[in-house]
Amino acid sequence: MRGVPVPLCLCAALVFVGSCGRDGPDYGESGRLPAAPVGVTAAAGSATSVHVMWNAVGAGIERYEVYRGATKVEEVPGAQHMVDVTRLEPATPYVFSVRARDSEGRLGPPSREVWARTPAVTAADRSAPTRPGELRGRTAGSRAVQLSWAAATDDRDVVSYDICQGSTKIHSVGGDQTAAVVTGLRPGTRYAFTVRARDAADNLSPASDPVRLTTPGSDDGRDTAPTDFRAATRRGSDGAYYLDLAWTPPRTDGVVTEYQVHLDGTAATSLVFGGTPPRGRATYSFYLGREAGERHRVRIRARLPDGTWGGLSAQRSVTTGAGASP
Structure with missing residues (x-):
C-alpha cells in the first residue's frame, strides 16, 4: 500500500515485514539469490548489547536480517550495514549471522557465524564515561574517512565507542580502540562526525566536539x-x-x-x-x-x-x- 505523505515534524517509521525463522532457498521465477554478506563482525557494546556490522552485498538489496543463533532478531534497510542487538544477558557468549533479502523478496544464504561475549555488569554503575577528546579526521579517498580521538575514562571500563554522523549512530568500535574508518560516503559531500563512549552499564558519555570533513571529487547529483x-x-x-x-x-x-x-x-x-x-x-x-x-x-x-x-x-x-x- 502506498504511504501517505505527512509533515516533516511527524517522523514516520519504516516497518519491514519479514518471514519468521530461516527461510529455505527461494530463487523466484528468474535470477539468483543475493550473496551471503561478508566482513561480518560482532563486538559487545555494553553488558546487554552487541554491535553487528557487515559489508554491503550490492545493489538491489531491500533489507538485511540479523540472526542470533537460529533466531532472527533484527531487520534493517538495505542502506544500513550495522545494528545493535539489545536485551541480551550480561557475561554471556552469543553467535550472530546476517542474510540479505532483495527487492523481489529472495533471501540469500547466511554469512559466516561470528561470536561475541557481553561483559559482566557492575551493580549501581550510574557514572558515564568522560567525553572523548581531540577528535580528528582525514579523508581516505572520495568515499571514506579516517577518524581518531583521545580515549575517554570511566570509573569501571569503557566498553565501546559510538561514531555518529550528524545525530545518527553509524559505527561502533571496541573500548580499546581510538580510531575508526567510515566508508560508504559520497564524493564532494560535507560530513560532520562525533564520538561518544559507552560503559558496560550502557552509560553514554557526552559527544566529542565535531570534526567536519568534505570528501574530494565531484558529485553533480x-x-x-x-x-x-x-x-x-x-x-x-x-x-x-x-x-x-x-x-x-x-x-x-x-x-x-x-x-x-x-x-x-x-x-x-x-x-x-x-x-x-x-x-x-x-x-x-x-x-x-x-x-x-x-x-x-x-x-x-x-x-x-x-x-x-x-x-x-x-x-x-x-x-x-x-x-x-x-
Missing part, C-alpha cells in the same frame, strides 16, 4: 536525483490553486522516505512518507494560493539513506490557472 519529474497546477473545490507533483524516486542502496520541494529557488516544504514509501511513481500536492496567473519554478530532491541530500530534479515551471509543465 544526476545519479541521486528524482527522475521523470512532472508538475501541474489545479484549482480545488475551495477555489484555491494547488501544485501537483509526480516523480520516480532515485535508485539508491536503501529506501528513500524524505523529500524536499524547492519553489522559486527556495526550500518550500518537506515531506516524509509514512508506512511503506513508494518504490515506483510517487506523488505529492500542496497549496499555492488563490491568485491566477502566478508563475512558479519547482524542483525536488531526496534525502538519501546516508543522511545527505541527493541531487535536485529537473526544474519545471507552472502557472496557476494553467495546465501541466512541459
Whole structure:
C-alpha cells in the first residue's frame, strides 16, 4: 500500500515485514539469490548489547536480517550495514549471522557465524564515561574517512565507542580502540562526525566536539536525483490553486522516505512518507494560493539513506490557472 505523505515534524517509521525463522532457498521465477554478506563482525557494546556490522552485498538489496543463533532478531534497510542487538544477558557468549533479502523478496544464504561475549555488569554503575577528546579526521579517498580521538575514562571500563554522523549512530568500535574508518560516503559531500563512549552499564558519555570533513571529487547529483519529474497546477473545490507533483524516486542502496520541494529557488516544504514509501511513481500536492496567473519554478530532491541530500530534479515551471509543465 502506498504511504501517505505527512509533515516533516511527524517522523514516520519504516516497518519491514519479514518471514519468521530461516527461510529455505527461494530463487523466484528468474535470477539468483543475493550473496551471503561478508566482513561480518560482532563486538559487545555494553553488558546487554552487541554491535553487528557487515559489508554491503550490492545493489538491489531491500533489507538485511540479523540472526542470533537460529533466531532472527533484527531487520534493517538495505542502506544500513550495522545494528545493535539489545536485551541480551550480561557475561554471556552469543553467535550472530546476517542474510540479505532483495527487492523481489529472495533471501540469500547466511554469512559466516561470528561470536561475541557481553561483559559482566557492575551493580549501581550510574557514572558515564568522560567525553572523548581531540577528535580528528582525514579523508581516505572520495568515499571514506579516517577518524581518531583521545580515549575517554570511566570509573569501571569503557566498553565501546559510538561514531555518529550528524545525530545518527553509524559505527561502533571496541573500548580499546581510538580510531575508526567510515566508508560508504559520497564524493564532494560535507560530513560532520562525533564520538561518544559507552560503559558496560550502557552509560553514554557526552559527544566529542565535531570534526567536519568534505570528501574530494565531484558529485553533480544526476545519479541521486528524482527522475521523470512532472508538475501541474489545479484549482480545488475551495477555489484555491494547488501544485501537483509526480516523480520516480532515485535508485539508491536503501529506501528513500524524505523529500524536499524547492519553489522559486527556495526550500518550500518537506515531506516524509509514512508506512511503506513508494518504490515506483510517487506523488505529492500542496497549496499555492488563490491568485491566477502566478508563475512558479519547482524542483525536488531526496534525502538519501546516508543522511545527505541527493541531487535536485529537473526544474519545471507552472502557472496557476494553467495546465501541466512541459
